[in-house]
Amino acid sequence: MKVIGKVWKFGDDIDTDLIIPARYLNTSDPAELAKHCMEDADPEFAGKVEKSDIIVADKNFGCGSSREHAPIAIKAAGISCVIAKSFARIFYRNAFNMGLPILECEDADKFQTGDSLSVDFDSGIITCLKTGQTFYSRPIPPFMQELVQSGGLMKYIQKKV
Amino acid sequence: MGMTLTQKILAVHAQKDHVNPGDLINARIDVALGNDITAPIAIERFNESGAKTVFDKDRVVLVPDHFVPNKDIKSAMQAKILREFAHKHQLTYFYDAGEMGVEHALLPEKGLVLPGDLVIGADSHTCTYGGLGAFATGVGSTDLAAAMVTGEVWLKVPESIKFVFKGELSLWVEAKDLILYTIGKIGVDGALYQAMEFTGPVIEKMGIAGRMTMANMAIEAGAKNGIFAPDAVTEAYVKDRAVRNYVFYESDPDAEYAKIYEFDCSNIEPQVAFPHLPENVRGLSDVGEVLIDQVVIGSCTNGRIEDMRVAAQVIKGHKVAKGIRLIIIPATPYVYRTALQEGLFEIFLDAGAVISPPTCGPCLGGHMGILAKGERAVATTNRNFVGRMGHPESEVYLASPSVAAACAVLGKIGGPDQLQ
Ligand code: SF4
Numbered sequence: 001m002k003v004i005g006k007v008w009k010f011g012d013d014i015d016t017d018l019i020i021p022a023r024y025l026n027t028s029d030p031a032e033l034a035k036h037c038m039e040d041a042d043p044e045f046a047g048k049v050e051k052s053d054i055i056v057a058d059k060n061f062g063c064g065s066s067r068e069h070a071p072i073a074i075k076a077a078g079i080s081c082v083i084a085k086s087f088a089r090i091f092y093r094n095a096f097n098m099g100l101p102i103l104e105c106e107d108a109d110k111f112q113t114g115d116s117l118s119v120d121f122d123s124g125i126i127t128c129l130k131t132g133q134t135f136y137s138r139p140i141p142p143f144m145q146e147l148v149q150s151g152g153l154m155k156y157i158q159k160k161v
Numbered sequence: 162m163g164m165t166l167t168q169k170i171l172a173v174h175a176q177k178d179h180v181n182p183g184d185l186i187n188a189r190i191d192v193a194l195g196n197d198i199t200a201p202i203a204i205e206r207f208n209e210s211g212a213k214t215v216f217d218k219d220r221v222v223l224v225p226d227h228f229v230p231n232k233d234i235k236s237a238m239q240a241k242i243l244r245e246f247a248h249k250h251q252l253t254y255f256y257d258a259g260e261m262g263v264e265h266a267l268l269p270e271k272g273l274v275l276p277g278d279l280v281i282g283a284d285s286h287t288c289t290y291g292g293l294g295a296f297a298t299g300v301g302s303t304d305l306a307a308a309m310v311t312g313e314v315w316l317k318v319p320e321s322i323k324f325v326f327k328g329e330l331s332l333w334v335e336a337k338d339l340i341l342y343t344i345g346k347i348g349v350d351g352a353l354y355q356a357m358e359f360t361g362p363v364i365e366k367m368g369i370a371g372r373m374t375m376a377n378m379a380i381e382a383g384a385k386n387g388i389f390a391p392d393a394v395t396e397a398y399v400k401d402r403a404v405r406n407y408v409f410y411e412s413d414p415d416a417e418y419a420k421i422y423e424f425d426c427s428n429i430e431p432q433v434a435f436p437h438l439p440e441n442v443r444g445l446s447d448v449g450e451v452l453i454d455q456v457v458i459g460s461c462t463n464g465r466i467e468d469m470r471v472a473a474q475v476i477k478g479h480k481v482a483k484g485i486r487l488i489i490i491p492a493t494p495y496v497y498r499t500a501l502q503e504g505l506f507e508i509f510l511d512a513g514a515v516i517s518p519p520t521c522g523p524c525l526g527g528h529m530g531i532l533a534k535g536e537r538a539v540a541t542t543n544r545n546f547v548g549r550m551g552h553p554e555s556e557v558y559l560a561s562p563s564v565a566a567a568c569a570v571l572g573k574i575g576g577p578d579q580l581q
Contacts, residue, residue: 066301089354089385090301096315097303143187144315153307154206161212161310 001121001145003080004129005052009113010041014057015064016091020073022065030076033069037077051078054119056111058084061102062091071095081119083126083137084108096144099152105137121145163413165321166388167356170296170410174279182320182419190220191295191405192274193308194282196264197225199301201242203283206306215250216312219404222254222273223247224264227521232528262493262519265289265461269373270493272402276391276409281305281314285380286461286543292373293399294391294409299380319385320419321356321412326363328427333577335471336371337463337541337561339363340378341432342424345442352384355419358412359389363426369398370467377462378543381439431576433539434559437547445564445576455538456481456569457550458562459490459517460524463541466496468562473505475566475577476512482572487514488530490522512570526550532557539568 018041020033027033038045038055055074061084062070071094074082081101085108095102103119105126111117116129124139140148150156164172168180175186195203200223207215215221223243228236240257247255254273256262265286268274276294280287283305290297300314308314326339344351357379364372372389379387389395391409399407433448435441458464458472469491481487489509491497497519500506509516515530522529524542532538532551537558540550545557558574567577 068301068303089383092317093301093304097301097307138183138185141185141187144185147315153303154210157212157307157310158210161210 001149002118003052003054004116004118005054005080006050007054007056007111007113007115007117008042008045008049009111010055010057012058013060013063014041016062016067016070017064019062019070020067025067025069028069028072030072033073034076037073046077049077049079052080053078054117055079055082056084056108057082058109059086061087062095063088066090066094068094068098071098071100075100083111083119096147097153099148099150099155101140101148103137103140105135107135110135162417163415165356165358165412165416165418166294166390166410167296167321167358167386168318168416170277170279171316171318180318182318184318185315186318187313187315188279190281190308190312190314191278192220192222192268192280193305194222194224194264194268194280194284194287195305196223196284197227197229197236197239197243199283199305201239202302203305203309204242204246206303207309210306210310212310215252215309218251219253220312221250221252221309222268223252224256224261224267226261226264227525228527229261229520230518259494262496263461263464263521265377266464266492266496269293270402270495272399272404275399275403275405275407276395277407281308286377288379288384288386289373289377289461291376291379291386291388292369294389294395296386296388298386319354319356321358321416322352323358323360323418323421325421325423326359326361326426327423328363328425330363330426331430333431333563334426334429335561335563336367336374338429338432339426340375341434341439341442341559342429344378344382344439345432345434346422347382349381349438349440350383352379352382355384357382357384357387359387364389365392368467369394370465373465374462378439381543431561431564433564433574434545436545436556436558439543439545439559448574451537451558451574453485453539453568453573454536455486455488455530455532456565457488457490457523457530457538457540457542458565459488459492460521460542461492462543463562464490464492464496466499468541469496469500469505470503472562472566473508475563475580476570477508479512479570479580481513481569485569485572486530487512487569488517488523489514490517490529491519493519523550539565539574541565
């Protein structure tokens, strides 16, 4: 599985309140959540993000609460994957469980907002389309890709029952 | 390259010869656990999935222990969801009413979690079972729902940190002090994502209760799991209770560790974690004068019979200080009965304590001993976050059962050797 998208770059410790502020948690409707995604980190994000864009961040992305709304909001905003130096443990689980692919890449700080990337989940290779430079991340194993393609853990399981 | 104990258990359950830290695996589970807070959501997702049956009725364990005996209508409704699900799916191990105990004390006692197992629970202190040499970790309700359907869980293989405990324990220094000391040294994120492997001569001499106390608090250092290599002590504990076969694994001599810490226990005194983080640890001699209102002895950390015994030993012949509420919570019906038979209740009652039925109760600010604004408690529990035991302006100090018992008599924070 491969995605191509434009980078939205964020820094360290992007917490779940920046991803989706608690004031919007009175709904779990993905489309509603998407409208406020990343609002407190970049108020323009939700209005300008395009389908298959990629969020890139530095370390500890998704720290804070265990709310599953965070990956839901990102996914519903059209983001195809999140690349970061590291993720908070619960966000990591929630993201895959909600069907949002995420990749750990030590070189995440080398990407800039506006770069176009091609990301291959099988090999973990990330290619910057402007410079042709390649970077490595840990590949996503086939069963996890299946989970993502199904739209999350529970949908993946529905196919099995 | 060799593997750690944690890697070995994960490799076997993922049907692989070898796994490396960072690998994503899909693994078979031995037990999936839920409680009255997390299981209702998991049951809803389970039902939405269209699954007709759980993957194995002997391996899905439900324990309503947090707000039970039901503290209000909402908690009664939650417990009812578990009861009906357990009945519908004919779950072998559902503990209700007089059989119920604090989940992480109950499952090992019943022989349901065993060395070499891979256990997931929708509760962060599921890591307790590492005390028996199992890989056990806390997950979310969605994970529990999926596991109940498939009997599998996806996991990222953690790196391991090795802790070596050397020297001799001083009088009144317990497993709780060692884990508080460790968290004080490495911090609440000191083992983020990682496995904490506890080893060394002090650990070899430690009983299973102490090992479970330490594994229980691995999550308080951010760890994915805590683990002890099973040995003769483990064998003696599990052999007559195990409901299934079990396997002992040990780390290879050339296994790789992200870090190794060595602690000389001879220098460790009883420890107290100050509000509002388990890493705010001080030795008793550095505590100063801290007056208190309540003492709680219980929970999945320190509610076992060994904990009751040491608390009774300290308190015997003394009275709880005037105005102090001492609440004793045996973690399971077995602990309750044994404490009664051994005459420990007599000691507690003579001292002026309240004895609660088994429950999580005040540990998470549920019921049975909530703190008012400005009140302070010493508790043998595992978390002292803001508002954990009641009012947001109350305070919780974490300590061992012997220190907690002494505090009740002294009316302030202090150790057993301060009692006349
Ligand atoms: S005793 Fe406390 S920490 Fe343990 S399971 Fe109950 S609420 Fe959680």
